Amino acid sequence: MCPPDADDGDHAISYKVLEPGTPVLDRDGGEVGSVRDILENEAEHIFDGLVLDTPGGQRFVDAPEVDRITARAVTLRLDAQGVAVLPERDSAGGPRFRANARGGRLSRFLGGGWKRE
Helix, strand or coil, rough: CCCCCCCCCCHHHHCCCCCCCCCCECCCCEEEEEEEEEEEECCCCEEEEEEEEECCCCEEEHHHHHHEEEEEEEEHHHCCHHHCCCECCCCCCCCCCEEECCHHHHHHHHHCCEEEC
């Protein structure tokens, strides 16, 4: 992670203004791909991750693995080997859930407050 006093002239930006095609760097500064898609949990307005175009195909990077986003590049917390073993993007997007209105207090306590759509 970059120290707060580091000034390389490239300031951090929001994922909301990140452009597809932006280079993606591993933690050592080597280019490992480019941004294909920016994923957001729209209901909660939080950054969910990125889909990268890499020499090995499309890869999904979860938000906690993204160290820094700037207009010039995205830096990951992973090294090149870590990027190579990232999962491929799930074209279906993954499971969706909705609140289980019929679940009582005990059901919610035990994790049954959600139903898979």
